[in-house]
Amino acid sequence: MTNWRAVFVGFVVATVLGILGLALPGVGQLAAGLVGGFVAGYMGGGGLGSGFWHGLLAGALGGIIGGLLIGVAVGIAGLALGPVGGAISGTVGLGIFAFAAAVSLVMALESAVAGAVGAALSA
Numbered sequence: 001m002t003n004w005r006a007v008f009v010g011f012v013v014a015t016v017l018g019i020l021g022l023a024l025p026g027v028g029q030l031a032a033g034l035v036g037g038f039v040a041g042y043m044g045g046g047g048l049g050s051g052f053w054h055g056l057l058a059g060a061l062g063g064i065i066g067g068l069l070i071g072v073a074v075g076i077a078g079l080a081l082g083p084v085g086g087a088i089s090g091t092v093g094l095g096i097f098a099f100a101a102a103v104s105l106v107m108a109l110e111s112a113v114a115g116a117v118g119a120a121l122s123a
Helices: 004-023 027-044 048-107 110-122
Strands: none
Touching: 004 027, 004 048, 004 110, 027 048, 027 110, 048 110
16 A cells, blocks of 8 residues: 555655755755655565665656646647637647656666665655
8 A cells, every 4th residue: 555645745745855956066966865765665665675765756747747737738728729629739738747656757767776675764
C-alpha cells in the first residue's frame, strides 16, 4: 500500500532542493532527486520494492502535475475555436499529459533507486 505522506514529503524535499540546486545546474537536480527519493523510501519503509515504489512516485509527481497542467491548458485554449477545436485540443492535451507522465516516470528512476536504498536502511 502506498504511503502518500511519504511520497508527498519526498516530493517536497526534491522540489525545495531542486530550486536550491539551480546554483549547480544538473548536479543540483540530480542530488535533489536522490535525496527526495531516499526520504520517500525511508518514510515508506517496507522493503526494497516498497522503497522503490515510493521513490518513483515522489520523483515523478512533479512531472505528472506539470503534464496535467499543460494538458488542461491546451484543452481550455482549444475551446476558443469552438466545439471542433475543443475536441481536437482536448485530444492533443491528453496526448501531452500521457507523454509527460511517461517521461516523468523514466526520469524518476534515480529517485526510485534512492528510495530502495532508503527503505533498506529504515529496516
